[in-house]
Amino acid sequence: MDADDVAEDLYRLPPVQFTAARNAQVVEAKRAGDAAAARRIAAFHKPTLAAWVSNLLARQKEEAGQLLELAEALREAHRTLDPGQFRTLSHQQHAVIAGLARQAGGLARQAGQPVSPSVLHEVEQILRAVLADPEVAERWATGRLTKVPAVSTDFPGTSPLAQVSKRDAEPEEPTPAPAREKAPDAAEEKRRARLKDAMKAATEAAAEASRRDDDVRRAEEEHEQATARRSAADERVALLTDRLGEAEEERRTAAEAADEAAVRVRDAAREQKAARRKAASASRAVERLSGGGSSR
Structure with a gap:
């Protein structure tokens, strides 16, 4: 069993299916007698959403x-400390990250797993880490990332150690510069240092601006969702109001019918009472007549 092929399949699954599928593959590897593959597969970590x-x-x-x-x-x-190029690319970075995060959300929906704005915010954090850290970029490119990496606002290859390494690679005995040229060199180094600090500050400010953009976008999405819920509630209220109106109309009709029936009941009761009086009177007349005939 090829553990890499198994990993490729596992990391395509939604996270809710990952653990059960991984454990099943471990069992399968053990049945096949491939203990090494079983250990590798068992070590695969479930990715966050x-x-x-x-x-x-x-x-x-x-x-x-x-x-x-x-x-x-x-x-x-x-x-290379190219401020113009860096500024242009930084602007491009924000647009690319926002667009790719939206596309990632669409891919998740197509896979049957819609995600919230907070999850998309974490996706953008991952993409920023990919831009800043080559190791994160390499892991991400495999499609097997398991969590949100720490976001760095600095870039590799710009540390003082890297600059020292470059100096170490130069000839051991460089031609001494005249004393009068040291001042311009020192000024240039200071300028480059200030430029580097400014670029780092610009990167951090751009990252902060991007986060604020994310906050605004999430707030707008939440507002849209709340507005949709309110519209649905309004429709429900309108429907129930219509039903209430129909019920009230039915109640009025029934009340009118009940009133009319009550009148008929009273009329029938009066007629019944009159009929009973008439019947009683007729009965008494019959008795009187019957009694008078027998006395003669």
Whole structure:
């Protein structure tokens, strides 16, 4: 049994189906006598809902390639300290992340698993981490991410250690620069340091702006959902109001019929009483006549 093939199938499943399917594959591997595969499969972690949604997107090769290319371009711009390119790519980053997150939500719906705005927010966090961290990008590209990685606003290859490594690679005995040229070099280094700090601050500010955009978008979605619920409630109230009107009309009709029936009952009772009096009077007359005939 190929554990990688099993993983490919497992991580396509919605998270609610993952554990049972994984355990079944472990049992199958043990039955086949493949203890190593069974151990590997048993170690597969169930993905969070947001990770699973992002994995759906990672399997869309064109969209995944677009994000990975943007990530490399951002890191290259950061390494070369190109503020113009970095600013342009940062703006592009926000649009790409928002668009891909919406597309991921659509893929989840197509798979029968609609997701909430909060889950889509976590998906955007994952995509930002993919842009900032090549290791996260590599894991995400496999379609087997299991949780939301920590988001970094810095980019690899820009640490002081990396700069030291570059200096170590230079010739051991560089030509000494004249003393009068040291000042411009120091000023340039300070400028580059300030530029790097400014770019990092811009990245953090852009990330914060993106988060605020997310907050606004979630609030708008929640407002739309609440408005839809209110509309449904209004329709229900209107329906019940119509039914209440019909019931009240039926009640009025029934009340009128009851009043008319009560009048008929009273009339019938009067007629009954009169008929009984008439019958009693006739009976007495018969008795009087009968009694008078027998005396003669």
